[in-house]
Amino acid sequence: MPHLEVRNLSASYGDLKVLHGVDLSFEKGEVVALIGPSGSGKSTILRVLMGLTPCTGGELILDGQPIVPSSTASVRAARDKMAIVFQQYNLFQNMDVMRNVTIAPVKIKGRPRAEAEADAARILARVGLAEKSHAYPDELSGGQQQRVAIARALALRPEVLLLDEVTSALDPELVNEVLDTIRDLAKDGMTMLIVSHEMAFVREVASKVVMMDKGKVVEVGTPADIFDRPRSERAREFVGKILRH
Amino acid sequence: MEQILQQLPEFFSPINIRMLVEAMGVTIALTFFGCGLGFLFAFFIVFARQTPGHWALPLRAAAIFYVEIFRRVPFLVTSYLVLFFIAAIIKNASLFAIALIAIFIYATAYTADIIRGGFESVPRTQIEAAQAMNFGRWRTLIHVIIPQSWPVILPPAMVFMVAFVKDTALVSQLGVFELAFRGRELNNHGFSGILVFTTIALLYFVISYPLTRFGQWLEKRLATPRSQKSQRKLR
Numbered sequence: 001m002p003h004l005e006v007r008n009l010s011a012s013y014g015d016l017k018v019l020h021g022v023d024l025s026f027e028k029g030e031v032v033a034l035i036g037p038s039g040s041g042k043s044t045i046l047r048v049l050m051g052l053t054p055c056t057g058g059e060l061i062l063d064g065q066p067i068v069p070s071s072t073a074s075v076r077a078a079r080d081k082m083a084i085v086f087q088q089y090n091l092f093q094n095m096d097v098m099r100n101v102t103i104a105p106v107k108i109k110g111r112p113r114a115e116a117e118a119d120a121a122r123i124l125a126r127v128g129l130a131e132k133s134h135a136y137p138d139e140l141s142g143g144q145q146q147r148v149a150i151a152r153a154l155a156l157r158p159e160v161l162l163l164d165e166v167t168s169a170l171d172p173e174l175v176n177e178v179l180d181t182i183r184d185l186a187k188d189g190m191t192m193l194i195v196s197h198e199m200a201f202v203r204e205v206a207s208k209v210v211m212m213d214k215g216k217v218v219e220v221g222t223p224a225d226i227f228d229r230p231r232s233e234r235a236r237e238f239v240g241k242i243l244r245h
Numbered sequence: 246m247e248q249i250l251q252q253l254p255e256f257f258s259p260i261n262i263r264m265l266v267e268a269m270g271v272t273i274a275l276t277f278f279g280c281g282l283g284f285l286f287a288f289f290i291v292f293a294r295q296t297p298g299h300w301a302l303p304l305r306a307a308a309i310f311y312v313e314i315f316r317r318v319p320f321l322v323t324s325y326l327v328l329f330f331i332a333a334i335i336k337n338a339s340l341f342a343i344a345l346i347a348i349f350i351y352a353t354a355y356t357a358d359i360i361r362g363g364f365e366s367v368p369r370t371q372i373e374a375a376q377a378m379n380f381g382r383w384r385t386l387i388h389v390i391i392p393q394s395w396p397v398i399l400p401p402a403m404v405f406m407v408a409f410v411k412d413t414a415l416v417s418q419l420g421v422f423e424l425a426f427r428g429r430e431l432n433n434h435g436f437s438g439i440l441v442f443t444t445i446a447l448l449y450f451v452i453s454y455p456l457t458r459f460g461q462w463l464e465k466r467l468a469t470p471r472s473q474k475s476q477r478k479l480r
Contacts, residue, residue, distance in 0.1 A: 050377045079379045090374035094392040103388060104378040156378065 009058035020215040033202040036212035042195040051075035083153035084162040089145040091137040098133040143174030268427040283352025315354035344416035363394035403460030
């Protein structure tokens with residue numbers, strides 16, 4: 001049984017249809033990368049999974065349990081098992097790093113504060129920010145903020161980690177520190193769904209690559225399949241374009 | 246001028262001073278409790294107004310209706326409305342209570358829009374981050390929205406309250422023994438208008454100036470260190 005399954009998913013922003021029947025599935029421990037041109041609906045899939053954007057049709061199944069978008073309880077149960085890291089980090093500006101990382105474990109999951117803080121300290125050390133726990137987000141660089149955002153997501157102990165173009169807003173010299181962190185997580189067997197434009201990185205860490213275009217899945221395969229032997233015309237064109245860069 | 250000097254000892258008689266101090270107390274109490282409670286209640290009005298879902302439509306409509314009506318009706322008219330509505334229900338209702346309710350209603354409507362503006366200044370992405378971590382509406386409000394919107398809400402809310410110290414004079418029309426009422430009374434008793442109303446004016450200043458300073462202090466204290474920094478950057 002796949003860990004997460006998306007069947008015939010469709011979604012729209014107002015009159016604009018952004019997903020036209022997307023199918024997707026993956027197992028525990030897999031790192032799935034969603035690639036494709038801007039506007040192809042990659043990020044929308046993550047947003048629908050987190051209940052941030054409504055879907056207009058299709059099914060979502062997590063751990064054998066359907067996610068029912070109209071049911072608050074169902075959406076909350078799904079959010080309980082997943083965590084998302086956003087392109088713009090979205091750290092709480094009014095809280096320091098430690099509080100950003102511990103607030104949900106303490107207030108939402110009801111863990112004892114001392115335990116959550118010890119956990120947070122360990123995770124922050126892992127992303128290389130042990131000494132920044134009392135800094136506020138706007139005192140940190142973009143790369144540091146994004147690593148805090150990853151730490152915040154990890155502190156929720158998610159079964160699936162969703163990463164939405166987490167390096168797109170970063171200065172080029174800060175991209176690697178974030179990619180190193182994700183690479184490290186992949187090695188540990190974290191199940192991840194990654195939307196990324198960093199093709200070399202995708203090729204290295206992904207176990208499966210899903211190529212999307214105009215709200216549809218164009219091709220699914222191993223990184224070698226997609227990058228070296230794309231079958232569809234659209235995938236060949238896209239891969240050809242990015243590899244020329 | 247001579248007349249004023251003559252009247253001075255009699256004007257500042259212990260009984261008059263006591264009366265004026267009491268009137269000041271009434272003005273302060275009306276402002277503080279009326280605006281303070283109104284401000285608190287305004288949070289619930291905004292919360293109601295922003296409740297999503299079909300079932301909450303009447304709630305939203307009621308909140309919008311309340312704010313839009315009472316923001317547009319002059320305070321004096323609101324006071325009379327409260328006076329006559331309450332008089333129709335309860336005989337011998339206290340005028341102070343009636344004035345307090347009128348101020349409460351007006352302050353709620355007025356500060357609700359200030360609060361809504363503050364809430365809307367918090368980026369949508371901050372709220373989504375909270376939602377994604379399963380924060381409910383209430384927790385999002387307490388932990389994310391209110392702390393981040395304080396610097397936007399507090400200055401105009403304090404300006405409103407300081408301005409309202411002056412507008413409480415309008416409830417003297419209802420017969421509440423606050424400063425302006427006592428001023429007119431003393432004037433009617435034959436004291437020089439210049440003497441009486443200069444004193445009254447000074448007393449209003451004595452109330453509102455510390456309030457202004459308190460507002461500034463509160464603004465600095467409640468604003469997070471970070472947002473203070475970003476405000477400095479903006480200037």
